[in-house]
Amino acid sequence: MPLIDGxxxxxxxxxxxxxxxxGRVANARKLLLAAAAIMSxxxxxSSFVTTLLIAPTDYQHNGKASGRAIAFLAHRYFGVVFGSVYDLSTIxxxxxxxAxxxxxxxxxxxxxxxxxGMAPQWAEHSRPLVLVLLAAGVVxxxxxxxxxxxQSGAYATGVLVLILSAAFAATLALSRExxxxxxxxTGIFSLVFAYTLAENCLERPDGLVIGTVFTLLLMLACAVSRSIRSVELRIPHGYFADVESWRIGPELTGKKVHLVPISSSAxxxxxxTKAEIVRHYNVRGPFFFLHVHLLDNRSEFSAPLELSLQKEDNDYVxxxxxxVAVANTIAFVSEHIDPISIFIGLTRRDLMAQAVRYLLFGEGETGLMVYAVLLRYWKWTADDDVRPVIFLKSE
Structure with missing residues (x-):
């Protein structure tokens, strides 16, 4: 279908x-219709011919026609040469x-x-992915x-689940339209395929077991990948929201401000927050207060940022x-403005619960996660780079 010309x-x-x-959509419909008609x-x-010409005993397990009904007829009625050519063409x-x-x-x-984030970055390249898929096929x-x-039970279960999902999705989409x-x-077809899937699972439960195992393994691999990659910056690029922000931007870079992420924009x-920092820490210089708004769709692993800046007395907002995540955003901004220090508050909540909130919703124990993200990023930067001092303060 990607090769269809419109x-x-x-x-x-x-x-x-x-x-x-x-035009491409119309021609794709023609292709699908032709393929469905030919296959049907x-x-x-083939079902009609094999039922009439093959004895039931040859259909049994380890029988002469078991798993190769058409090839069996080709050898019997058209000779060894034609049958061998048919076997080769089938292979x-x-x-x-x-392929x-x-x-x-x-x-x-x-x-x-x-x-x-459900696959490592090397999965974006064809060569290592080909080797992994080839290894999986061999195993x-x-x-x-x-x-x-x-393999037929697992194959039939997978195909029926795929077709049922497509029919159900089409039913929902058409209903909304x-x-x-x-x-x-399409709803009638969904019911037919649901019944067929249930019958197949009852008759051959091995297919359901194998498919479930593969699905769980895939979900586990995706979850592990997302948890490992969660400490990446996860931000391809950022841009200023307006000309005024673009003008203020250079005033923040190069050890000029103290970065202070805050949970409220009030x-x-x-x-x-400023009064608390000045009272407990001996710091000089303007503060850059940063407030992060998360995407509604937290399933996205990375997304570009829009930054709006304004000056407030001697400080910046x-x-x-x-x-997509608060901690990663703070780390991204820190690496681009190179602040003198970073002041981040701790939540005083359960660490495991905060880790789960971070993985699922991009929130959680921000201070520790900012440090983890920056540590991973600093492994790829020069050692002589002057890093900001990070203060984790109790809230």
Whole structure:
């Protein structure tokens, strides 16, 4: 489908302007319709022919036609030469099908899993990903002993879950678009595939067990990856919200301010925090109060920042929008302005609960996480760089 040409009308397609490749969509529908018609016809005809021409005993486990019904007929009725050519073509087709599946994974995994932090950064590159997928294929083949029957239960369960999910998603989408007739049509298919999936799981529970194990392993790997990568900066770039902020920006860089992240943007909170710092710490120089607004969608692993700056007497006030995590945002701003010191308050709450809040919602024990993020980043910077002094103060 990515290779489909939509014609001259799609040459000016630009997703940033909200346009759609209508020609490509129309041709993709033709492709899907043709593939569905061909597959449906071949499956029905092959089932009809094999039922009439193959004895039930040959269909049994370890029978002559077990797992190779059409090949069995090719050898019996068209001779050894034709049957061997058919076997070779079947092997090549299955090989191309595997290569197509690998190509699909190489297209999907780098596009989605690293975006949510559920895969390491090397998964964005094709070569290591090919080796990992190849190794997984070899391990699975060895576990099942290259036995088609042993893998058929898991394969059937996976395919039925995939089709059921697609049918259910189509039903929801059509209902929201108020196309109720098509939604009813896809809803009927959802019920049919749900019944088929239930029957398949009851008859061959091994497929459900194997699929569940693979799903849990994948979820565990994604969770571990996200937890490990959570101490990255997770911010591709930042930009100023307006010209005034762009003008003020250079006044903050190069050991000129003390960075003070605050949980409230109220002026009273800034005055109270400044008075507390001046009373307990011997510091000079202006303060840069930073307040972070998080994205509504916390599942995003990284996102650009919008920074708004203003001057308040001798101090500075910054508002950051579009952040995915508070601690990572503070570390990102710190590395770009290079402050004299950083004053961060501790929450006095359970550390494990705060760690979970950080992983799920981007909040939590900010002070310790800022230090962890900066430590990881500093491993990649020069040792002679003068780092800011970090003060963790009780709130």
């Amino acid at each position: 014609g001259e009308a799609d040459r000016a397609y630009d997703p940033r302007q909200g346009s759609a490749p209508l 016809g071949m499956l029905m005809l 090549l087709i299955l090989g191309f099908a595997g 197509s599946a690998i190509a699909g994974l190489l297209h999907l995994i780098p596009r989605y899993l690293p975006r949510f 699975i083949t060895l576990i099942f002993g290259a036995d088609v029957e042993a 108020r196309r109720y007739l098509l939604a009813f049509y 002026a009273e909170a800034r005055r109270r 910054g508002e950051v929008s579009g952040a």
